[in-house]
Amino acid sequence: MTTDQSLDNRLAWGGEKATREPAERPDKSGRAKLGEGSGALGGEGAAEQIATVNELAAAVEATSIFRLVVLSTHRELQSFGGLQIARRLSGSGRATVLIDLTPDGSVGSQMGLPRDCAGYGDLLSGGAGLAEVIYRDHYTSTHFVPCGGFELEQADEAAFAHLSYVLDAFAEAYDCTVIEADAFDIPELPALLNENTAVVIAGLPHVDDRMIDVADDLRQIGIDDIVFMPMVRRDVRG
Numbered sequence: 001m002t003t004d005q006s007l008d009n010r011l012a013w014g015g016e017k018a019t020r021e022p023a024e025r026p027d028k029s030g031r032a033k034l035g036e037g038s039g040a041l042g043g044e045g046a047a048e049q050i051a052t053v054n055e056l057a058a059a060v061e062a063t064s065i066f067r068l069v070v071l072s073t074h075r076e077l078q079s080f081g082g083l084q085i086a087r088r089l090s091g092s093g094r095a096t097v098l099i100d101l102t103p104d105g106s107v108g109s110q111m112g113l114p115r116d117c118a119g120y121g122d123l124l125s126g127g128a129g130l131a132e133v134i135y136r137d138h139y140t141s142t143h144f145v146p147c148g149g150f151e152l153e154q155a156d157e158a159a160f161a162h163l164s165y166v167l168d169a170f171a172e173a174y175d176c177t178v179i180e181a182d183a184f185d186i187p188e189l190p191a192l193l194n195e196n197t198a199v200v201i202a203g204l205p206h207v208d209d210r211m212i213d214v215a216d217d218l219r220q221i222g223i224d225d226i227v228f229m230p231m232v233r234r235d236v237r238g
Helices: 055-062 081-091 105-110 120-125 156-173 183-192 207-222
Strands: 048-050 067-072 096-100 141-147 174-183 197-202 224-229
Touching: 048 141, 055 081, 055 156, 055 224, 067 183, 081 096, 081 174, 081 207, 096 105, 096 156, 120 156, 156 174, 156 183, 174 183, 183 207, 197 207, 207 224
Parallel strands: 048 224, 067 174, 067 197, 096 141, 096 174, 197 224
Antiparallel strands: none
16 A cells, blocks of 8 residues: 555644535536547537547546546446546556545445445544555556545535545645545535536446436536546456
8 A cells, every 4th residue: 555645744634624614616617628628528518528438538638637526327237437547547647546435335345445444434534544545456556545434425514624625635646536426426526526527427338328317417416517438347457
């Protein structure tokens, strides 16, 4: 396990944890788009785009996007879009951290970690330090933070403030932060977004009804800039 040890100092909350104000939720109309810039996806003004993992990684490198929130619609098929794009970004030389915020911790299991391994929930509670919850992928240089029992749906304002603080620190330490989230947690997603975030729906090799339903749910809370990332049914190690 390797990590930037200086992050521990930046995440030492001390007595601020209960009083720190949550980060203001961004104006989604001002977010950077993967459809803008050299090498980006789709045509001019396209709000919804379809991209392979390679195209998405190339677009991230060509824009100001450094955070991806990925909703994988077929995790029961061991299809994890966040894991795939994180490995691809790492393979292209970008320092990348993947955070599993799915309620069942399914990404950690796919990476061979026990379900009770220390993760973000332990960092939030003070039961573990940052260096204890960052793991190294066996196949790439990707760093990985398991959920550690954290459930986005149950998070209060203090938890969201802490998560925002961690994400800001990761933005300084890594080139890219990838968050694997659950479609049932869409109402909480705005807390994870800033002007440099892209929202990705990962699914089967074709855009199916389940992916469309997730996109509709995102639109209902005002998230219109969406990238569909069809992928193979099993994770491809990059």
